[in-house]
Amino acid sequence: ACPDTLSCPAGGGPPVDRCCSPAMGLLVFVQQWYPKLGPSDAFTLHGLWPDECNGDQGPRNGCDSRRNYPNLGRIIKNADPDLYTSMTTFWPSYKKNVELFWSHEWNKHGTCVSTLEPQCLSETAEPHTDVLVYFRTALALREQFNPYKVLADKNIVPGNLYDRELITTTLQEAWGVPVRITCRRGQINEIWLWMKVRGRDHYIATPPVKPSKAQECGSSIYYPPK
Secondary structure (H helix, E strand, O other): OOOOOEOOOOOOOOOOOOOOOOOOOEEEEEEEOOOOOOOOOOOEEEEEEEEOOOOOEOOOOOOOHHHOOOOHHHHHHHHOHHHHHHHHHHOOOOOOOHHHHHHHHHHHOHHHOHHHOHHHOOOOOOOOHHHHHHHHHHHHHHHHOOHHHHHHHOOOOOOEEEEHHHHHHHHHHHHOOOOEEEEEOOEEEEEEEEEEEEOOOEEEEEOOOOOOOOOOOOOEEEEOOO
């Protein structure tokens, strides 16, 4: 059995089996807002990105090219049609073939989740369990950390201009940690939330380790309707 430890413990601590706790134990969960992309009342997914405990990014080309599976969309659709449907709804791509987008996210980031490495999975696990669990995890986090709902509960809704501090403070109060907001041309674009992991797969929001680069947003942010 794996110990119930938190990834990236303060002060280091003894190393934990990489099957029991993510070796790259600080993860960035990124949701995005693009007009005309995805449901009108939901942020969509960009990715779940494992980082080193000091905040450094993972390898540019991912962690295990042997698991850069071709036909990722077909794999997901055949194994879990409901997951595939959820991904087409909540993980669309704004600029390219959506399955290329999913493959990029899996190849670069999903292969770096050490608890999903083949030696860490049960011998009886279904094929491609690593892929399925990675994408299911991100979709579950989207439901748990739902920025559209948090903002709407405070009457912050698309179609209006808002003070940046109001948006960041509203999200921070809901989730208990600072977030990063990015903008494109003065419009809200992405929300970054950092995570640590308790045990193998219990994700917990955590403050960022490195100070965020320039917010890329002015003091006022337009929240466009979709």
